[in-house]
Amino acid sequence: MPTSLINLAYLAASVLFIFGLIGLAHPKSAVRGNLYGALGMLLAIVATLVDREILGAGTAAWATIAAGIALGSLAGALLAIKVPMTGMPQMVALLNGFGGGASVLVAGAALIDATETTLQLTIATAASGVIGAVTFWGSLVAFDKLQEWLLPGRPIVFRGQGAVNVVLGLAAIGFGAIVVVDPTAIWAYVAVVVVSSMLGVLLTIPIGGADMPVAIALLNSYSGIAGAATGFVLNNSVLIVAGSLVGASGIILTRIMCRAMNRSLGNVLTGGGVATGPVAKADEVYAGRVKSTSPEEVAMLFDGARRVVIVPGYGLAVSQAQHAVRDLTDLLERKGLEVEFAIHPVAGRMPGHMNVLLAEAEIDYDKLKEMDEINPTMQQVDVAIVIGANDVVNPIARTDPNSPIAGMPIIDVDKARTVVVVKRSLSPGFAGIPNPLFAADNTLMYFADGKKAIMDLIAAVKTA
Amino acid sequence: MDAFVGVFTVFVLAMFLGFAVITKVPPLLHTPLMSGSNAVSGITIIGALLSVATPNRLTTALGFVALVFATINVVGGFLVTHRMLHMFRKRD
Numbered sequence: 124m125p126t127s128l129i130n131l132a133y134l135a136a137s138v139l140f141i142f143g144l145i146g147l148a149h150p151k152s153a154v155r156g157n158l159y160g161a162l163g164m165l166l167a168i169v170a171t172l173v174d175r176e177i178l179g180a181g182t183a184a185w186a187t188i189a190a191g192i193a194l195g196s197l198a199g200a201l202l203a204i205k206v207p208m209t210g211m212p213q214m215v216a217l218l219n220g221f222g223g224g225a226s227v228l229v230a231g232a233a234l235i236d237a238t239e240t241t242l243q244l245t246i247a248t249a250a251s252g253v254i255g256a257v258t259f260w261g262s263l264v265a266f267d268k269l270q271e272w273l274l275p276g277r278p279i280v281f282r283g284q285g286a287v288n289v290v291l292g293l294a295a296i297g298f299g300a301i302v303v304v305d306p307t308a309i310w311a312y313v314a315v316v317v318v319s320s321m322l323g324v325l326l327t328i329p330i331g332g333a334d335m336p337v338a339i340a341l342l343n344s345y346s347g348i349a350g351a352a353t354g355f356v357l358n359n360s361v362l363i364v365a366g367s368l369v370g371a372s373g374i375i376l377t378r379i380m381c382r383a384m385n386r387s388l389g390n391v392l393t394g395g396g397v398a399t400g401p402v403a404k405a406d407e408v409y410a411g412r413v414k415s416t417s418p419e420e421v422a423m424l425f426d427g428a429r430r431v432v433i434v435p436g437y438g439l440a441v442s443q444a445q446h447a448v449r450d451l452t453d454l455l456e457r458k459g460l461e462v463e464f465a466i467h468p469v470a471g472r473m474p475g476h477m478n479v480l481l482a483e484a485e486i487d488y489d490k491l492k493e494m495d496e497i498n499p500t501m502q503q504v505d506v507a508i509v510i511g512a513n514d515v516v517n518p519i520a521r522t523d524p525n526s527p528i529a530g531m532p533i534i535d536v537d538k539a540r541t542v543v544v545v546k547r548s549l550s551p552g553f554a555g556i557p558n559p560l561f562a563a564d565n566t567l568m569y570f571a572d573g574k575k576a577i578m579d580l581i582a583a584v585k586t587a
Numbered sequence: 588m589d590a591f592v593g594v595f596t597v598f599v600l601a602m603f604l605g606f607a608v609i610t611k612v613p614p615l616l617h618t619p620l621m622s623g624s625n626a627v628s629g630i631t632i633i634g635a636l637l638s639v640a641t642p643n644r645l646t647t648a649l650g651f652v653a654l655v656f657a658t659i660n661v662v663g664g665f666l667v668t669h670r671m672l673h674m675f676r677k678r679d
Contacts, residue, residue, distance in 0.1 A: 137601075140627050141608065147620050148611040150675040157623050157672055161665040164630065171633045180640035184647070187639050191651050195658020202659070203666035211618055211671075218625045218664050221656040228653035229634035232646040236638070243591045343621050350628045351598060357634050363594055364601040365630040371605025372624045376617060468614055475617030482674040489677065493614055 124173050132170035133361035139163030140365055144372075150488050167361055208483040209440045212472040216266040216339055222346035223258025226251045226353045231312055233356045240306040247355030249299030252315040255349040260323030262342050268327070269335060269472060278331035278394035285393070291322040329394030333437070333514065333553030335472045337380045337391045344373020376474050383468035383494075385520075385530035397527060397555050408557040409549060416567035418576070418583035421506075421543050425584060428505035431455055431462045432497065434534050435477045436470050438511015438546070442573035448510065449484040451581050458584075463490050465497040465507075465534045467515035498535050507539035511573050513552030518560055527554045542566040545576045619671045626664025632657035 140163045146156015171177065177184065206214045230251035237244060267274050295318045301311035330338045347369025354362030381388050386395070425431070433452070439445060452462045464486070470477045478491050501507070509516055512534075520531040536542050537560050544561060547570060551557060560566055569576055612620050635657050638650025 136630075141604065143623065143627070144605075144608045144612070144620075147616050147623065148613070150616065150672070153616060153619065153675065154669065154672045157619070157665060157668045160623060160627055161669075164626070164632075164661055164665070167630060167633055168636070171636045174637075177636060177640040184640045187647060187651055188636060188654065191635070191639065191654035192658050195655040196662045198655070199659040199661065199663030200666055203663045203670060206667060208671070208674075211622070211667075214663075214667060215618070215621050215625060218622065218660055221660045222625060222628045222631065225629070225631040225635060225653040225656040225660065228649045228656070229631055229638055232638035232641070232649040232653070233634070235649075236641050236643060236646050241591075243594075339621070343625060346625065347628045350631050353631055353634055355594060355598075357637070358590060358594060359633065360594060360597045362630050362633060363598045365627050367598055367601035368605040368608070369624045369628040371602050372609045372620060375606065375609045376621065379614070379617075466614070473618060474621065475614060475619070478615050479618045479671055479674070482671070482676075485674070487677050488615060488675050491615055 124175065129170050129174055130360070132166055133359070136163040136167035136170070137361050137364040139166065140368060144368060208480050209443060211479055212335060212339060212476060213266050213269045215473060216262045216269060216342065219339070219342045219346045220259045220262030220266065223255040223262060223349050226349035227255035227259065227316055229353050230255065230356045231316070234302070234306060234312055235309060237306065242303070243358070244356055245303040245306050247352050248312065249302045249315055251349055251352040251356055252312055253295050253299060253319045254345055254352060256316045256319035257323035257326065258342055258345040258349055260320045261327040261338075261345070264324050264327040265330070265335065265338050265342060268330075268332070274328065276332040278397065279328040280394045284325065284329065288322060288325055291318055291325065294318045295322060326392065330392065331394060331397065331553060332472070333469070334391050336469050336474050336476075337377055337388070339473045340373050340376035340380055342373075344370050344377060347371075347373055380469055380474060383532060384528070385532065395527075397553070402526070402556045405549065405551070405557040408559055409562050412562035413549065414567055416543065416569050418569070418579040419587070421567070421569060421580055422583035422587045424506050424541055424543070425455060425458065425460060426587070428460060430504050431460050431506045431508065432465050432501070432504045432536070432539065433462065434465045434467075434507060434509045434512050434516060434536055435481065436510065436512025436515060437472060438573050440471060440476065440480055441511065444510060444573035444577055445480045445484040447574050447577035447581070448481070449486050451577050451584075452486060452490075454581055454584055463492050463497065465492055465494060467494050467512070467534055470512060470515055494532060494534050501535040501538040504539035505541065507536040507542045509536055509542065509544045509546075510577070511545065513546070513558055514554045516560055517552070517556070517558045519556065519558070526556060528556070536560065537563055537565070540565065543569050545569045545571065545573055547572060616675070619668050622664050622671065623668040626661055626668060629657045629660030629664060632661055
């Protein structure tokens with residue numbers, strides 16, 4: 124098949140990818156958009172398979188390709204079907220990692236195979252090696268921190284970490300330069316990958332639980348840029364287009380997440396944002412002012428109330444409370460109350476995490492409101508129910524400029540007539556600071572596990 | 588050098604296009620955006636296919652592992668995105 128025809132097929136694939144992303148602008152067109160993307164991928168794969176190089180490669184190559192695709196499809200499909208919605212951050216972290224890993228291997232293979240090397244090929248190969256290896260190992264660390272198998276979710280920091288990272292970064296660039304000067308020095312490429320792998324691990328371990336949305340968005344961006352770099356290696360425009368689209372997407376999400384915490388990317392990446400200096404003592408904030416409540420008392424609040432806003436946080440995901448919350452919503456709506464959800468951009472462990480959980484529980488997406496949309500109307504809310512969220516509703520972000528969350532936009536639940544906070548204890552959130560909301564006059568603390576709390580509340584509303 | 592300028596032009600324009608398109612995606616769909624764009628970045632599968640088809644045993648082996656990784660990315664990414672997007676609907 125002529126090369127121009129194959130390149131036209133790649134162009135069509137690129138256009139389908141773009142249509143796919145355009146479709147994601149609205150839930151109604153999103154399913155179709157995703158199918159466009161998948162179709163584009165199929166087209167690109169088929170065009171590559173009929174390409175002369177592969178057609179003439181013999182049956183052994185065909186068998187290897189069939190085996191690889193079968194193995195990858197099986198693993199991918201199993202992952203996609205089995206993963207619970209609460210585990211979506213881990214899933215995306217893992218997928219980012221595989222993307223980065225594939226880029227490292229393809230660039231390496233292209234370097235070994237190259238008969239004539241251009242500056243573009245060697246520089247892009249070194250770049251693929253660095254970015255791909257950082258993405259692969261960074262994503263595996265992120266996955267593990269979310270899953271909490273080997274590493275704890277909290278930031279891991281040690282003295283001289285920054286200096287070690289700089290040395291590793293310089294070493295990666297140095298070995299990369301050797302690849303550029305002498306493309307036959309395959310050992311130098313291996314060294315690039317080894318050093319960048321260490322860098323990937325060290326760059327991700329200081330990022331703590333609540334900062335994971337930033338890490339995952341950034342790794343998403345890296346996986347795209349690694350793909351684009353591999354496109355430069357192969358001189359293939361569909362890889363460059365697809366890689367850049369993903370790279371741009373990750374950069375945008377990273378920026379949104381950082382802004383939603385009022386922190387710089389550097390601060391997040393070095394494990395900042397956790398209280399290190401003197402903070403108000405929990406006893407001084409809470410002593411004698413915290414009122415605890417019962418499901419019966421909360422059920423009574425709904426009598427005469429008109430508008431209820433539910434604020435979900437990571438605790439909702441941990442206790443798998445989304446279905447119970449849906450049942451409560453249905454019950455309250457049948458009683459004539461208006462129920463909405465206020466979603467903070469960094470609630471959960473990845474961008475949009477809460478929306479997916481609530482959508483899984485079949486809550487209408489029209490009820491899921493963004494922070495900026497709901498905050499101006501918070502004064503007209505009769506009951507605000509906070510489930511498993513802490514820092515994103517801490518009013519100290521507005522009042523104390525020395526707090527680690529100073530200036531972070533929050534959901535203004537404290538302005539609602541009554542606030543019910545469902546939480547297991549008064550323990551601090553990720554930032555490690557007490558929350559004056561819990562001691563406010565209009566706040567009732569409902570101490571229980573999220574799911575059990577909501578189920579008991581449903582029972583109390585039914586019998587009231 | 589001419590070839591490089593050509594692909595570099597594609598890269599820069601695609602970045603701009605990416606920024607323009609992605610800023611239109613609402614926060615509601617940010618998780619499916621991540622998993623879906625991830626599937627798209629599995630386009631490295633093309634490079635993996637080409638590496639497998641080379642006569643060199645080492646590059647065939649590297650290509651095979653890359654092919655498995657990239658296929659997990661593509662199949663897992665599109666499928667899980669499809670599963671998620673189906674949950675976003677209006678009930679009557």
